[in-house]
Amino acid sequence: MIRYPRRRLLQAGAAFAGATAFGFPAIVRAQAEKMRIGHLTPLTGFLGVIGSYAQLGVKLAAEEINASGGILGKPIDLLSEDSINPATAATKAQRMLEQDGAVVLLGEISSASSLTIMQVAERNKKVFFSTGARSDALRGKNCNKYSFHCDIPNTVMVNAVGTALSQKGMVKGKKFFTLTADYIFGHDLLKAAKTFFGAHEANLIGDELIATDVTDFSPYLLKVRQAKPDVVCCNLAGNQVTNLVKQYAEFGFPYPLVGFNLNTGDAWAAGAGNLSGTWPTVWYHTLANPTSQAFVAAFTKKYGKPPENHAWIDYITLKLLAEAINTTKSTDSGELIAYFEKQAQFDIGKTRKAYFRSWDHQLVQEAYPFTVKPKDQMKDQWDMLVLGDVVPAANDALETIYPTREQNPCEMKA
Amino acid sequence: MQFEFLLEQVVNGLVLGGYYLLIALGLSLIFSVGGIVNLAHGAFYALGAYVCVELTKRVGFGASVVISPFVVALLGILFERFILRRFYTADPILSLLVTFGLAMVAEQAIRMIWGAAPVSTEIPQSFRGSVIVGDFLFSRYRLLILAVVAAMLLGIWLLLQKTSFGRVVRAGIQRPDMVAALGIRLQPYMTAVVMLGVGMAALGGAFFAPITTVHPAMGAEIMTVAFVVVVIGGLGSFWGVVISALLVGVVRGITIHFEPAAGEASIYVLMFLVLLVRPRGLLGERIEKFE
Numbered sequence: 001m002i003r004y005p006r007r008r009l010l011q012a013g014a015a016f017a018g019a020t021a022f023g024f025p026a027i028v029r030a031q032a033e034k035m036r037i038g039h040l041t042p043l044t045g046f047l048g049v050i051g052s053y054a055q056l057g058v059k060l061a062a063e064e065i066n067a068s069g070g071i072l073g074k075p076i077d078l079l080s081e082d083s084i085n086p087a088t089a090a091t092k093a094q095r096m097l098e099q100d101g102a103v104v105l106l107g108e109i110s111s112a113s114s115l116t117i118m119q120v121a122e123r124n125k126k127v128f129f130s131t132g133a134r135s136d137a138l139r140g141k142n143c144n145k146y147s148f149h150c151d152i153p154n155t156v157m158v159n160a161v162g163t164a165l166s167q168k169g170m171v172k173g174k175k176f177f178t179l180t181a182d183y184i185f186g187h188d189l190l191k192a193a194k195t196f197f198g199a200h201e202a203n204l205i206g207d208e209l210i211a212t213d214v215t216d217f218s219p220y221l222l223k224v225r226q227a228k229p230d231v232v233c234c235n236l237a238g239n240q241v242t243n244l245v246k247q248y249a250e251f252g253f254p255y256p257l258v259g260f261n262l263n264t265g266d267a268w269a270a271g272a273g274n275l276s277g278t279w280p281t282v283w284y285h286t287l288a289n290p291t292s293q294a295f296v297a298a299f300t301k302k303y304g305k306p307p308e309n310h311a312w313i314d315y316i317t318l319k320l321l322a323e324a325i326n327t328t329k330s331t332d333s334g335e336l337i338a339y340f341e342k343q344a345q346f347d348i349g350k351t352r353k354a355y356f357r358s359w360d361h362q363l364v365q366e367a368y369p370f371t372v373k374p375k376d377q378m379k380d381q382w383d384m385l386v387l388g389d390v391v392p393a394a395n396d397a398l399e400t401i402y403p404t405r406e407q408n409p410c411e412m413k414a
Numbered sequence: 415m416q417f418e419f420l421l422e423q424v425v426n427g428l429v430l431g432g433y434y435l436l437i438a439l440g441l442s443l444i445f446s447v448g449g450i451v452n453l454a455h456g457a458f459y460a461l462g463a464y465v466c467v468e469l470t471k472r473v474g475f476g477a478s479v480v481i482s483p484f485v486v487a488l489l490g491i492l493f494e495r496f497i498l499r500r501f502y503t504a505d506p507i508l509s510l511l512v513t514f515g516l517a518m519v520a521e522q523a524i525r526m527i528w529g530a531a532p533v534s535t536e537i538p539q540s541f542r543g544s545v546i547v548g549d550f551l552f553s554r555y556r557l558l559i560l561a562v563v564a565a566m567l568l569g570i571w572l573l574l575q576k577t578s579f580g581r582v583v584r585a586g587i588q589r590p591d592m593v594a595a596l597g598i599r600l601q602p603y604m605t606a607v608v609m610l611g612v613g614m615a616a617l618g619g620a621f622f623a624p625i626t627t628v629h630p631a632m633g634a635e636i637m638t639v640a641f642v643v644v645v646i647g648g649l650g651s652f653w654g655v656v657i658s659a660l661l662v663g664v665v666r667g668i669t670i671h672f673e674p675a676a677g678e679a680s681i682y683v684l685m686f687l688v689l690l691v692r693p694r695g696l697l698g699e700r701i702e703k704f705e
Binding site: 045048052209210216220222223226247252265270271274 | 419422423426427429430529530531532533534535536537542543544551553555556624625626627628629631635666667670671674675677678679
């Protein structure tokens with residue numbers, strides 16, 4: 001047994017007592033003077049790569065906000081952690097609100113994790129901004145008044161790509177084979193895709209549900225070949241998209257590969273010679289817009305690489321949240337919700353300003369289809385994509401590509 | 415037609431099994447010789463992929479696939495000399511802890527050197543596309559991998575069975591005390607086996623770099639299936655691991671043919687069933703020093 005001299009024990013005890021008497025209130029006061037904000041995003045697993053971009057984006061936003069005086073004069077104390085999986089995400093969200101004193105939560109890419117955080121936010125009556133989750137169900141049958149949704153939903157992605165494919169004559173009368181992620185996001189995306197195919201006289205001749213831990217797609221690709229479709233459609237997420245794109249290029253099938261979901265981080269990871277086809281995106285770093293380009297410059301200067309779309313969406317979400325709190329001069333959930341439900345307009349670095357739709361809390365904004373640049377025209381490894389025409393077109397209302405009240409079963413409880 | 419499709423999945427499963435073999439065989443060899451379950455084995459697979467991507471920018475893909483396993487095997491010398499060697503006779507839990515820790519350190523080191531975002535490389539044009547043999551479709555690139563794995567397998571088998579090196583290693587697996595009594599130092603042989611094992615893992619990483627996401631956590635991803643293969647085959651059994659790797663690939667392929675959503679779960683069900691009937695694995699040997 002280790003024995004400590006009595007004098008040292010007394011000294012340590014006195015020091016602890018002193019710290020408690022004098023230091024602790026100061027520490028508590030210091031914490032109270034900060035605006036604590038909780039951020040959760042997957043940093044591991046199949047969404048970990050794009051999640052790490054989201055974390056870089058939100059950190060940059062916090063630094064910029066702090067440099068310009070903080071929120072209501074207080075610096076942001078950002079707690080940013082790996083959400084890991086839906087159960088852990090909920091536990092961490094609860095801890096951030098209950099123990100760490102976070103006034104608001106934001107983040108997440110996985111629709112399954114976002115759903116559990118939404119439930120925690122509702123229980124604690126705190127606002128949560130789901131930045132990267134795309135399932136229609138989150139802003140549909142699972143919606144709640146404390147949750148806001150920043151990324152474009154599955155229906156918009158399907159509409160963006162579907163419109164571009166229709167213009168190329170690749171939908172009507174064509175046979176589609178889909179590969180779908182086997183969790184809430186994928187199921188939801190498939191549902192939106194089926195609705196689109198039905199409305200545009202396309203035939204879905206095969207669909208494979210794929211577990212999120214699959215890295216080798218060769219058995220599925222054999223099934224694609226056996227079905228002989230006209231178009232193969234990817235409804236996967238995260239680095240599964242990258243793996244599929246690479247292996248599809250490996251097998252060299254003649255059927256064009258398109259997708260209803262792709263993040264630019266996954267496109268970069270696939271590499272220039274592997275990616276082809278038409279895909280949707282919510283944002284790309286070459287977008288010619290002063291707000292976007294200022295963000296791209298700051299991000300590239302700080303991190304030495306351009307931002308991915310999840311970096312952008314977490315960045316703008318914290319920025320618009322700061323704007324909302326500064327405008328309402330309150331962190332009260334009721335006041336913030338009322339402010340956003342007035343459909344306040346925000347500059348998010350696109351041609352048209354965005355707003356949260358009052359009845360489903362969806363951030364209504366422009367989207368883009370994209371194709372892949374020929375390799376010899378790329379300026380660098382990041383310059384891979386060619387954005388198509390903005391969706392909806394400039395003379396159409398923004399909401400035309402979003403689910404209508406009739407299509408969306410969202411009912412907010414008071 | 416249905417039967418032909420099924421057969422196509424079986425053949426594709428065998429090809430995939432060959433790839434699993436590259437990672438699992440080294441894991442099994444290191445366990446056999448040193449009694450160490452190397453949880454850091456996946457890190458060498460990841461390093462093989464990263465070194466290959468890096469070298470491809472300078473010397474092209476073909477040369478990189480050859481060089482990167484040797485580069486990683488050299489790291490294997492350091493790994494054996496300064497880490498594993500201290501744990502051959504220690505409590506197994508210590509080697510589990512140290513290799514688990516090393517796997518995490520390696521993942522973070524990769525993150526610090528190459529960043530968290532994935533890096534990418536491509537298959538050379540000459541190996542892209544498919545070959546149709548009879549009714550079967552093969553990826554040209556995977557056929558290349560299968561040919562290399564088959565050649566390596568033959569080489570390793572000859573090395574272990576037909577050379578004095580192999581005799582010492584095999585004797586060392588069963589009775590290291592007797593080998594020592596004959597005046598043979600086992601340590602250089604252990605170093606060589608670790609080099610061989612991690613080199614094979616690195617070759618797997620290099621081969622798969624163009625067709626999978628090369629990211630810092632890729633080593634952890636491959637370890638699960640590598641362990642399943644080794645456990646089904648039987649720890650320490652050369653042919654057990656070979657049969658198991660092929661079996662795992664085939665079972666996965668057949669399951670995906672009939673019930674795609676259960677594809678990944680099927681290999682764990684297979685492991686469960688094998689362990690239920692043969693807890694030692696398919697061809698697991700009785701190794702005296704572990705009894």
